[in-house]
Each structure stands twice: as structure tokens, then as C-alpha cells.
Amino acid sequence: MAVREKGSVKAVCKLGWYGDKCTKSCSNCFNGSCEQASGHCERGCKPGYHGAKCDKLCNTHCRDSVCNQTSGLCSDCLRTHVMDSTGSPECTDGCVDGKKGSYCQKQCPDHCYNCTDDSCIVCEESFHGDDCRKICPAKCEHGCQKDTGLCTSCQVGFYGPLCQSSCGYRCKAFDSGDQFCNFSDGACFNGCSDTVYGSSCDQNCSNTCRDQTCNDKDGTCTNGCVDGWKGRNAKLHVQLIASHVRNHLH
Incomplete structure (x- = not known):
């Protein structure tokens, strides 16, 4: 369908589309209804979105994924979250692993399994250091201590704080063929x-x-x-x- 406007022919877009050539989608608008020239959602957004064009996601802690179209603030929170003084949802039970911030919307640094706004608390296995960017010694079993980088246990056949010493030929092997020795002093478990x-x-x-x-x-x-x-x-x-x-x- 087209309408004439001051000597020119202007297209009328189908529901859910806008722009001079009706090639831009406004499918996040309530019922797909938007202003044809700008794409602004004049009747609001469908649940989960906000913004003039409903192109921004509501916070995942909003109940029923509903938030204010202009501000993005939740109308209500999930039961595990509470509103702060600004009307935003704060996480009362902490964040899932890998997230940080009052609203758990920020990503922890690489290799940081659990963090606060200021620092990493727990590193991913095989990493250590304040920012979890240092690599644990290669023969550590299940990673190393975050602060010191020392191993808490070694892979089979090795011992010592950095698991750099080999149990070697000294230790009598078990039936499995493995040679086990004490993590601290290298004493052989099987003689x-x-x-x-x-x-x-x-x-x-x-x-x-x-x-x-x-x-x-x-x-x-x-x-x-x-x-x-x-x-x-x-x-x-x-x-x-x-x-x-x-x-x-x-």
C-alpha cells in the first residue's frame, strides 16, 4: 500500500516494520506497533524489553521480565532480589559464578570463577594470583593455591610444593603400574x-x-x-x- 505525500509516493509499512523502505523491524514493540518514520514504540514494549525502540533488554531479575520502558527499572523483582532506593533490583543471595555487581550484571575477569567489584575471590582451576592470570605449575593436581601458586596435591608420580620432583624409579609400582609417593617428602607409599x-x-x-x-x-x-x-x-x-x-x- 502507498500514500501520496506532497507529490511523492510514500509506502505504508506492514505491522512490525518501519523506515522509508519498510526494511527495519520493530518486532519488540507491543503488538509490533511502531511509528513508521522513527520506529519508536508508541504503545510500549513487549515483556523483556525497554527503550524508545524497545531494543534494550530488561534486567533478568525483573518479575515476569517487565520493566519501565523509559528507565528500564523493574516494576517488581523476583523473590530472591529486592528493590534498592533507585528502584533497581539488588541481589540478596549473591551472584552466580562468573558475575559481579549489586545487580550481578557485570562479568568477572577471565579465569576468575568468583569475584567482587574489587577482586577475584576464587580462580578457575589451573590459575592463581590476585587477578587469576598466573598459570599453576603443570604437575599440580586440581589447581594450586590462589595466593601462593603452590600445589595442594600432585599428579601421579610427582611430589613437592611445585610438584617438580619425580617419585621416579625409587618407588615400587603398584599393580596399576603407578608410582605413588608422599606429597610432602616423597616417601614411597608402596615401599x-x-x-x-x-x-x-x-x-x-x-x-x-x-x-x-x-x-x-x-x-x-x-x-x-x-x-x-x-x-x-x-x-x-x-x-x-x-x-x-x-x-x-x-
Whole structure:
């Protein structure tokens, strides 16, 4: 449909459209009705929108998604929110993870799982620091302490505050093949491998133990000594003992 206006022909737009060529949508207006030239919604907005052209979203805390067309303030709040003195909804139960502000409309910084307006409270796993931008050590299990960056536990096979030390060959593996050691001091949970002993499995069995195998607590040779040696730790040479005895007798 077209109408003549001062010698020119001007189109009349279908409901929900406006502009010289009726190519602009005003579908957020109440019943899709808007002023043809400007697109202003003269009869108000449909629920969830506000603004002259109803192109702005109402706060998600507004009851039934209804807010004032001009100011955007909620007509009423959801039950978990209250109106402040300006008529805006404040969050009484805090924000969902990743949001901040009195109205929970602001985004927390990257890698910040929970925050206030001033700082990050909890970092996403694998990050730490005041602004959660520092990366935790690679072998930390389930992230690290926010303030210090120290690991609270390590991946299998590693220990120490930064999980940089390896349990290594020292620890006897479980049936699964994994080598577990104490997070703090590296003590092996399943005892030592056959060729080392001690509380930290860091002492080598004597090479005069048969197969260089010894008790993982005290280092005594579990398979006996190689030929020519004796003693709990196979440290006494048989020939030297015999020579010492002969000298003593003479």
C-alpha cells in the first residue's frame, strides 16, 4: 500500500516494520506497533524489553521480565532480589559464578570463577594470583593455591610444593603400574624398588648384594651376598677377614 505525500509516493509499512523502505523491524514493540518514520514504540514494549525502540533488554531479575520502558527499572523483582532506593533490583543471595555487581550484571575477569567489584575471590582451576592470570605449575593436581601458586596435591608420580620432583624409579609400582609417593617428602607409599632403600628410598643397595637387591627399610641383602662377601649388608670381604685373622694369630 502507498500514500501520496506532497507529490511523492510514500509506502505504508506492514505491522512490525518501519523506515522509508519498510526494511527495519520493530518486532519488540507491543503488538509490533511502531511509528513508521522513527520506529519508536508508541504503545510500549513487549515483556523483556525497554527503550524508545524497545531494543534494550530488561534486567533478568525483573518479575515476569517487565520493566519501565523509559528507565528500564523493574516494576517488581523476583523473590530472591529486592528493590534498592533507585528502584533497581539488588541481589540478596549473591551472584552466580562468573558475575559481579549489586545487580550481578557485570562479568568477572577471565579465569576468575568468583569475584567482587574489587577482586577475584576464587580462580578457575589451573590459575592463581590476585587477578587469576598466573598459570599453576603443570604437575599440580586440581589447581594450586590462589595466593601462593603452590600445589595442594600432585599428579601421579610427582611430589613437592611445585610438584617438580619425580617419585621416579625409587618407588615400587603398584599393580596399576603407578608410582605413588608422599606429597610432602616423597616417601614411597608402596615401599622402595628392589635396588634402593631408606625412608625416602634414596640409598642404593650395596653392589655386593646378590642381584643388588636389599630390604627397603635397612638395606640388608635379601638374596644374600655375591661370592667373596658376607654380612648383613655384604660389606665384609671374606679374604680380608681371613687375612686379618691370620695376622692376629701370628
